[in-house]
Amino acid sequence: MSAPQVNCDDVVRELWDWLDGEMDADRLEAIRGHLEICSGCNGHVAFARDFLERVRGTLRADEATLQPLRERVLAAMRGA
Amino acid sequence: MRETLRFLPDVHRFAISLARDAADAEDLVQETYLRAYKSRDTFRPDAGTRQWLFTICRNVFLRARERDRRFVDAPEVDAAAESEGTVALHRQAVAGDYADVYGRLDFGPALERAMAMLAEPFRVVFALVDVGGMEYAEAAAALGIPVGTVRSRLFRARRELQQHLIHFARDAGIVPPHAPGGVP
Numbered sequence: 001m002s003a004p005q006v007n008c009d010d011v012v013r014e015l016w017d018w019l020d021g022e023m024d025a026d027r028l029e030a031i032r033g034h035l036e037i038c039s040g041c042n043g044h045v046a047f048a049r050d051f052l053e054r055v056r057g058t059l060r061a062d063e064a065t066l067q068p069l070r071e072r073v074l075a076a077m078r079g080a
Numbered sequence: 081m082r083e084t085l086r087f088l089p090d091v092h093r094f095a096i097s098l099a100r101d102a103a104d105a106e107d108l109v110q111e112t113y114l115r116a117y118k119s120r121d122t123f124r125p126d127a128g129t130r131q132w133l134f135t136i137c138r139n140v141f142l143r144a145r146e147r148d149r150r151f152v153d154a155p156e157v158d159a160a161a162e163s164e165g166t167v168a169l170h171r172q173a174v175a176g177d178y179a180d181v182y183g184r185l186d187f188g189p190a191l192e193r194a195m196a197m198l199a200e201p202f203r204v205v206f207a208l209v210d211v212g213g214m215e216y217a218e219a220a221a222a223l224g225i226p227v228g229t230v231r232s233r234l235f236r237a238r239r240e241l242q243q244h245l246i247h248f249a250r251d252a253g254i255v256p257p258h259a260p261g262g263v264p
Contacts, residue, residue: 051241054236073085
């Protein structure tokens with residue numbers, strides 16, 4: 001069976017599903033194939049991926065915040 | 081139970097994304113661990129410790145504010161249209177020569193500010209998937225809503241956050257004044 005056809009409109013609609021890996025393997029591969037030949041869609045993916053990677057790399061507290069919080073949590077558990 | 085403390089940085093990140101300030105987030109982390117400790121006899125290790133802690137954290141957060149009804153009653157949104165919204169933002173960014181806008185921002189503080197502007201149903205899903213690292217199905221199970229609803233709320237959250245970030249960049253003079261963004 002041949003791979004399902006994918007066009008730019010499909011990629012636009014399924015942009016986040018593809019980046020999240022939330023689709024079946026055939027669909028993932030079909031979109032990957034389209035991205036190999038479509039610079040426009042590659043740009044959309046790069047823009048969305050940049051956002052996601054920055055989100056996932058932020059909101060991390062440093063040890064100066066986490067250590068007192070660990071001690072506070074342990075103290076609360078001991079007192080429970 | 082002490083071994084669950086290795087997930088404390090994850091729970092803290094998740095709590096920050098739910099709560100609106102650092103003090104509330106720390107209270108939320110403490111209450112999450114306290115409830116986990118009290119219910120340790122019912123915990124099944126195969127359920128996944130991290131997901132278990134996130135679920136407790138989410139429940140503590142929502143119950144404390146009695147917002148369950150508002151959460152369930154969130155407006156339905158079209159997932160495909162939300163994806164298209166991100167592409168539209170990209171097209172405008174390319175046209176305006178600021179496709180690297182996120183790299184030009186002080187991203188962490190800007191993201192926290194933008195998250196505080198999200199309606200709670202969207203912020204909670206974003207917190208579970210993009211901060212907590214859950215798959216759509218895991219988030220759906222944790223929240224008791226369909227996977228399709230997780231998907232559409234997540235895409236709405238991401239689109240709104242990007243609009244707010246571009247709006248902040250415009251206000252800061254990082255991108256041209258005609259850049260799109262602002263309250264959707």
